[in-house]
Amino acid sequence: MLISVVIPALNEEEYIGQCLSSLCAQSYPAELYEIIVADNASTDRTAEISRGFGVKVVHEPQRGVGWTRHRGAQEARGEIIAGTDADTIAPPTWLQQIARAFRSDETLGAVTGRILVHDGNSFERWAARYVCNWGTRLSYTLGRGMIMGNNFAVRTRDYWRVGGFNTSLLSAEDIDLGIRLSAVSKTIFDPNMVMYVSARRTREGYVNVFRRTSQDYVRVVLLGIPPAGEDFVPIR
Numbered sequence: 001m002l003i004s005v006v007i008p009a010l011n012e013e014e015y016i017g018q019c020l021s022s023l024c025a026q027s028y029p030a031e032l033y034e035i036i037v038a039d040n041a042s043t044d045r046t047a048e049i050s051r052g053f054g055v056k057v058v059h060e061p062q063r064g065v066g067w068t069r070h071r072g073a074q075e076a077r078g079e080i081i082a083g084t085d086a087d088t089i090a091p092p093t094w095l096q097q098i099a100r101a102f103r104s105d106e107t108l109g110a111v112t113g114r115i116l117v118h119d120g121n122s123f124e125r126w127a128a129r130y131v132c133n134w135g136t137r138l139s140y141t142l143g144r145g146m147i148m149g150n151n152f153a154v155r156t157r158d159y160w161r162v163g164g165f166n167t168s169l170l171s172a173e174d175i176d177l178g179i180r181l182s183a184v185s186k187t188i189f190d191p192n193m194v195m196y197v198s199a200r201r202t203r204e205g206y207v208n209v210f211r212r213t214s215q216d217y218v219r220v221v222l223l224g225i226p227p228a229g230e231d232f233v234p235i236r
Contacts, residue, residue, distance in 0.1 A: 002034070004036060004077060004078035005023060007037050007085065009086040015198065016049055017049055019087065020049075020053040034056065046086075064167065064169075064170055066169045079156055097113075097192055097194075109185025112187075115150060144182060147178035151193065158181060
């Protein structure tokens, strides 16, 4: 089962190295996965550092995370498209767990998993472990399973079946994709599929982060309407 890992990146020279190091050290056979960095017109050394790891780098000039994730998916050769962010650290068994989930169920369209913070303070680590993961799990209980953009995998045929990421969205493109996938295929939350993420987004302020994420969750998961799609505050 060939897995294509897609990483959107915009000026991520500070983080992309540790992300790619973790992905290159997976227990899953190296010949059964590829890594694609979708560079969103970075002005730093993101593309150069990525090429140094021997991964595929594609260029997306249109700014926006939806555009960038989708551009990477267009280059994917795998039966499965796995997604994460440039500031994450994948445990060695991440791809192995993804493959296990899809092999065990041919009807499975997408899977998302838990996130844990690899930096930040004790409150940020607590919030990710309990609040974020609880909210994702609840969406499946409600029958409107969302996916986390920093820790998900989708069967390629189902990705294209729903048209992929909505490139018009500036944020919440992952929640939107998950809802559309759950309407046409089986999607699950797998607590054994873990990704370590950065808490750097909280630098824009806890109130702003809570307001934006809560608004998107209520709109898409609870009310079933498109996300507001407001942009993130750039964190560099």
